[in-house]
Amino acid sequence: MNGFLPISKADMAERGIAQLDFVLITGDAYVDHPSFAHAIISRYLVAHGYSVGIIAQPSWKTADDFKRLGRPRLGFLISAGNMDSMVNLYSVTKHRRAKDLYSPGGKTGKRPARSTIIYTKKIREAYGDVPVIIGGIEASLRRFAHYDYWDDVVKPSILAESGADLLVYGMGERPIIEIAEALDGGLAVRDITYIEGTVYFTPTLERVYEYKKLPAFREVRADKKTYAKAFMTEMHERGQALVQEHKDGFVVQNIPARALSQKELDFVYAMPFMRTAHPMYEKPIPALEEVKFSITATRGCIGACAFCALYYHQGKDVAWRSIGSIVGEAEEMTKDAEFKGYIHDVGGPTANFYGVKCTNPKGRCTKRRCLTPEKCRFLKENHAEYIRLLRKVRTVNGVKKVFIRSGIRYDYALLNQSGDFIRELAAHHVSGQLKLAPEHVSADVLKLMGKPGIEKYQRxxxxxxxxxxxxxxxxxxxxxxxxxxxxxxxxxxxxxxxxxxxxxxxxxxxxxxxxxxxxxxxxxxxxxxxxxxxxxxxxxxxxxxxxxxxxxxxxxxxxxxxxxxxxxxxxxxxxxxxxxxxxxxxx
Known part of the structure; x- marks a missing residue:
C-alpha cells in the first residue's frame, strides 16, 4: 500500500474504506507535495480524522469520471488548481498556451476553461444535491462580481455562477475543518453560514447581521466608477461581512479566517507528504521540478503590489514557521534519493519578509501599504531572524547550497541598517544571478504599481x-x-x-x-x-x-x-x- 491518498475504488478497498468522507477534485495532476494546495487540504483533513480521495484532472465530457470514487459521505471539494484555469490555459494575448506545467509531461488539454464551474456542474449532474465546496485561487479571486479579461465583461460571483454551496477564500485549513465538523455533526450545508473565511449564497438577508452592503452585481456591471468603489471595499474591509446582491439572492462573505499560528503552520508542513507525483503518471509534472526541493517559510505579503493578487487572496498578515520546523524539513529532503544537495528556495510570497512585524497596537491596518510610498512607522524590520534561519538550514548535513528564489523585496532589505542581510545573501545564497523585479523606472508607473522608486533598486x-x-x-x-x-x-x-x-x-x-x-x-x-x-x-x-x-x-x-x-x-x-x-x- 503506497502512502498516497485513494484515487480509485481499489485503493479504498485496500484501506478498508467503504465510503469516503470527502472527494477532492483538482484541475492539477495529483502531486502530494506541500507546494500544491490540494495536497495540503486533503492531508489536513486526514490529519483531523476524515477520509479523503483525490480525482485529479477528470474528463469533463461526461459525468463518469466524477463518479470514480462514489458519493462522499460529507461532500465534494473543488479546486481549479494552483492557478486560475484561464491563466493556465491562455497567454496575455489570449492565445492557447503550448504547455500546462501542472499536467504530466506538460501536456495541455487536461482541464477545461473555467474549471471550477464545469466541475461543479458535472457533480450536480452526477449526484444532485450533494454538498459542494469550492476553493483555491480561482474561486478565491472570483468570489464577488469581477472583471473577466478573457470575455471582457464583468461576471457574477463564481459561487452564484457555479451553483456550489460554499466558497472558501484565502488559506483554507481552518475553514475546511470547521466545515467538515459542521457537516459531520449533521448540519445542512445551507445552514453553514457562520464560518470565517467562507462565502455563501442566501435568497434573503433575514439571517445576516452586521454587514456592509456592496453595490449589486447589476450596478457594478453597469458603471465603472461603482465597480472601482466596490473593489476597494472588498480589498480593505476585514472587520465585517460583505454582501452583494445577485440574481435570485445575495452573496455573503464572512470576515477572513484568522491566520494559522506558528504551531499550526509547523503542523501543516510536518504532515506525511510523499513529496512527489502519484506513480500513476509516466511523465514528470514540470511544476514539481522547481519546487520539489524548496521550502515554504512564510505566508502572506505586506508588499501589496497592484498587479499581484496575494493581498486579495491571503491578506498582508505575514505568518512564518519556526526555525526548527524548517530545519526538520530540510533534513527530510536530504533523505530523498533525488536530492543533490541544493535547496532551491527558503521563502514564500516574498522571501525576506520572514519575521517581519507590525507594532501597531490596533493591529495591522488595511488602508495603506506598509512599504510605499515610505515605510509605515509601525513596521519593524527583522532580517536577523531570517539570517538565523538561513544559517541553520545551510549547516544541515547533506545540504551544499541554499538558494533564495521566491523574491527579495529590495526596499525592505535596505532597512537592514547593519547590511548583514545583503552580505549574507551575496556570500551564500546566490549563484551567478540574483533575480529582482523593479518592474519599471517611471515614478508615475511605479506609484500605481505600489513599487518603490528606481533609486532604491539602484542603491x-x-x-x-x-x-x-x-x-x-x-x-x-x-x-x-x-x-x-x-x-x-x-x-x-x-x-x-x-x-x-x-x-x-x-x-x-x-x-x-x-x-x-x-x-x-x-x-x-x-x-x-x-x-x-x-x-x-x-x-x-x-x-x-x-x-x-x-x-x-x-x-x-x-x-x-x-x-x-x-x-x-x-x-x-x-x-x-x-x-x-x-x-x-x-x-
Whole structure:
C-alpha cells in the first residue's frame, strides 16, 4: 500500500474504506507535495480524522469520471488548481498556451476553461444535491462580481455562477475543518453560514447581521466608477461581512479566517507528504521540478503590489514557521534519493519578509501599504531572524547550497541598517544571478504599481555588487520589467528602454501586464481609474501599443527593430535613432 491518498475504488478497498468522507477534485495532476494546495487540504483533513480521495484532472465530457470514487459521505471539494484555469490555459494575448506545467509531461488539454464551474456542474449532474465546496485561487479571486479579461465583461460571483454551496477564500485549513465538523455533526450545508473565511449564497438577508452592503452585481456591471468603489471595499474591509446582491439572492462573505499560528503552520508542513507525483503518471509534472526541493517559510505579503493578487487572496498578515520546523524539513529532503544537495528556495510570497512585524497596537491596518510610498512607522524590520534561519538550514548535513528564489523585496532589505542581510545573501545564497523585479523606472508607473522608486533598486544593486566583490564572486542582478501596466505611456516605455541602455543589461524576456482577477491593477485596466484616488489612468489597450512597449524592453533584438522604430517615431523620440552609444537603433 503506497502512502498516497485513494484515487480509485481499489485503493479504498485496500484501506478498508467503504465510503469516503470527502472527494477532492483538482484541475492539477495529483502531486502530494506541500507546494500544491490540494495536497495540503486533503492531508489536513486526514490529519483531523476524515477520509479523503483525490480525482485529479477528470474528463469533463461526461459525468463518469466524477463518479470514480462514489458519493462522499460529507461532500465534494473543488479546486481549479494552483492557478486560475484561464491563466493556465491562455497567454496575455489570449492565445492557447503550448504547455500546462501542472499536467504530466506538460501536456495541455487536461482541464477545461473555467474549471471550477464545469466541475461543479458535472457533480450536480452526477449526484444532485450533494454538498459542494469550492476553493483555491480561482474561486478565491472570483468570489464577488469581477472583471473577466478573457470575455471582457464583468461576471457574477463564481459561487452564484457555479451553483456550489460554499466558497472558501484565502488559506483554507481552518475553514475546511470547521466545515467538515459542521457537516459531520449533521448540519445542512445551507445552514453553514457562520464560518470565517467562507462565502455563501442566501435568497434573503433575514439571517445576516452586521454587514456592509456592496453595490449589486447589476450596478457594478453597469458603471465603472461603482465597480472601482466596490473593489476597494472588498480589498480593505476585514472587520465585517460583505454582501452583494445577485440574481435570485445575495452573496455573503464572512470576515477572513484568522491566520494559522506558528504551531499550526509547523503542523501543516510536518504532515506525511510523499513529496512527489502519484506513480500513476509516466511523465514528470514540470511544476514539481522547481519546487520539489524548496521550502515554504512564510505566508502572506505586506508588499501589496497592484498587479499581484496575494493581498486579495491571503491578506498582508505575514505568518512564518519556526526555525526548527524548517530545519526538520530540510533534513527530510536530504533523505530523498533525488536530492543533490541544493535547496532551491527558503521563502514564500516574498522571501525576506520572514519575521517581519507590525507594532501597531490596533493591529495591522488595511488602508495603506506598509512599504510605499515610505515605510509605515509601525513596521519593524527583522532580517536577523531570517539570517538565523538561513544559517541553520545551510549547516544541515547533506545540504551544499541554499538558494533564495521566491523574491527579495529590495526596499525592505535596505532597512537592514547593519547590511548583514545583503552580505549574507551575496556570500551564500546566490549563484551567478540574483533575480529582482523593479518592474519599471517611471515614478508615475511605479506609484500605481505600489513599487518603490528606481533609486532604491539602484542603491540595493550597489550594495549587492560591493558585497559580491568582497567575497570575490562575480554575481549580477537580473532585473525583471513589466510592459503595458496601467498608467504606462509610450513615453514611459521609452524611458525604461533608455534605463536598460544605460545599465548595459538586456533582458532575455519581457513581462506584459496580465489583467487577472483580484488585483488592483486589473481594476485600473477595466475602469480606466485609479480606484484609490478616483483619478483617470492611461491604459495601453491596443495590441500594437502593447507590442511596442514590450519590444522597447528588448530593443537590441534584431527582430524588434521595425516595431521599435515605429514606437520611437510615435513617441517623437527620433533622437534615439541613428549612430552612437546613446541610440537605441540604427537609422
Amino acid at each position: 540595493f544593486c550597489q550594495k549587492f555588487n560591493a558585497a559580491s566583490q568582497r567575497v570575490k564572486k562575480k554575481q549580477y542582478v537580473l532585473p525583471y520589467f513589466m510592459s503595458s501596466h496601467p498608467g504606462c505611456t509610450l513615453t514611459d516605455a521609452v524611458r525604461l528602454a533608455e534605463f536598460i541602455r544605460d545599465t548595459g543589461f538586456m533582458p532575455e524576456q519581457a513581462q506584459d501586464f496580465y489583467p487577472t482577477p483580484g488585483t488592483l491593477a486589473t481594476c485600473m485596466y477595466y475602469t480606466g481609474l485609479d480606484p484609490e484616488t478616483g483619478r483617470k489612468v492611461y491604459i495601453p489597450r491596443s495590441a500594437e501599443e502593447k507590442a511596442m512597449q514590450r519590444a522597447l524592453i528588448q530593443y537590441k533584438n534584431p527582430k524588434n527593430r521595425g516595431i521599435v522604430k515605429k514606437a520611437l517615431l510615435k513617441a517623437e523620440r527620433d533622437d534615439l535613432i541613428g549612430q552612437g552609444k546613446k541610440k537605441l537603433i540604427r537609422g
